[in-house]
Amino acid sequence: MRALVVGSAGQLGRELVSGLAGELAWAGDLDQVDVTDRAAVATLVERVSPDVVFNATAYNKVDQAETEPDRALAVNALGPRWLATAAREAGALLVHFSTDYVFDGVADRPYREDDPPRPLGAYGVSKLSGEQLVAESGAEHLVIRTSGLLGRGGSEQKGGSFADRILARARGGQPLRVVADQTFAPTCAPDLAAASVALVRAGGRGIFHVANAGSCSWHGLAEAALALAGIDARVEAIASAELALAARRPAYSVLDTARYHALGLPPLRPWREALADCLGSPGRD
Numbered sequence: 001m002r003a004l005v006v007g008s009a010g011q012l013g014r015e016l017v018s019g020l021a022g023e024l025a026w027a028g029d030l031d032q033v034d035v036t037d038r039a040a041v042a043t044l045v046e047r048v049s050p051d052v053v054f055n056a057t058a059y060n061k062v063d064q065a066e067t068e069p070d071r072a073l074a075v076n077a078l079g080p081r082w083l084a085t086a087a088r089e090a091g092a093l094l095v096h097f098s099t100d101y102v103f104d105g106v107a108d109r110p111y112r113e114d115d116p117p118r119p120l121g122a123y124g125v126s127k128l129s130g131e132q133l134v135a136e137s138g139a140e141h142l143v144i145r146t147s148g149l150l151g152r153g154g155s156e157q158k159g160g161s162f163a164d165r166i167l168a169r170a171r172g173g174q175p176l177r178v179v180a181d182q183t184f185a186p187t188c189a190p191d192l193a194a195a196s197v198a199l200v201r202a203g204g205r206g207i208f209h210v211a212n213a214g215s216c217s218w219h220g221l222a223e224a225a226l227a228l229a230g231i232d233a234r235v236e237a238i239a240s241a242e243l244a245l246a247a248r249r250p251a252y253s254v255l256d257t258a259r260y261h262a263l264g265l266p267p268l269r270p271w272r273e274a275l276a277d278c279l280g281s282p283g284r285d
């Protein structure tokens, strides 16, 4: 594979870069190419001439997206559109990433790829638009939806991963109040990166759900992170409504990964096991 990775400084991008190693033809982040710039994207992809373009860029500030939906749409929908157009011209496969937040969370079983999406907020709307524009582009594509991404070193936009932020607060003696009414599968970025490369090699096309095995709430995740770090701190379980955040989140967004396994790919390890690898390790140079 001759791979190009955009968004290489993000949680997922960093892991794709290290996982692809010798197969990496080019990797860069916003300071090298802005994916909302159609001409810049076209020039880059034409020059590098990859077989596979991995789009690990994102605008993922879920609450802020409510007040700047145009910016969310630019990065999460137009960016993928320009990447897909450029990939099509180059005869390359576009691997794009999406989210469990395309669903409304009313299901009582894990969401399948063909369940009707109905995002609750501007972030989910922008990600769903990205999926649709990629599908309509005529490019060969693979769209991988995941949930609760935890990276080694976390997301710059969010001030570190959720787990690292919880540990920092606990170490600082700050009270911990965490929502217990949203259920999803936490997913570690190194596992997602490896699964994405495996999906490409297995010939996966269209939409796939990929997440670590099992599920929990943010409260459960916080307690697990503290236990793994050996920190004895109480986490108060609260309802989402108590935080009065700008964006609504799905109450239940566990993703059914059967389509991924049907390609003969093994299950990702349980989230708790994966979490241990993602805690407190820097993950960036």
Ligand SMILES: NC(=O)c1ccc[n+]([C@@H]2O[C@H](COP(=O)([O-])OP(=O)(O)OC[C@H]3O[C@@H](n4cnc5c(N)ncnc54)[C@H](OP(=O)(O)O)[C@@H]3O)[C@@H](O)[C@H]2O)c1
Pocket: 006, 007, 008, 009, 010, 011, 012, 013, 029, 030, 033, 034, 035, 036, 056, 057, 058, 059, 060, 075, 079, 097, 098, 099, 100, 127, 145, 146, 147, 148, 149, 150, 151, 154, 155, 156, 157, 158
């Ligand atoms: N984080 C989650 O909980 C979560 C959950 C489900 C799905 N996902 C999806 O998983 C994928 C990876 O997310 P992540 O958590 O790894 O994201 P991340 O850590 O925030 O990284 C995104 C990267 O994209 C860069 N970027 C932003 N705008 C750009 C632009 N216009 N042009 C080029 N680069 C740009 C960012 O740079 P700056 O930092 O300088 O802005 C950052 O380095 C995304 O598709 C996301 O929607 C994430």
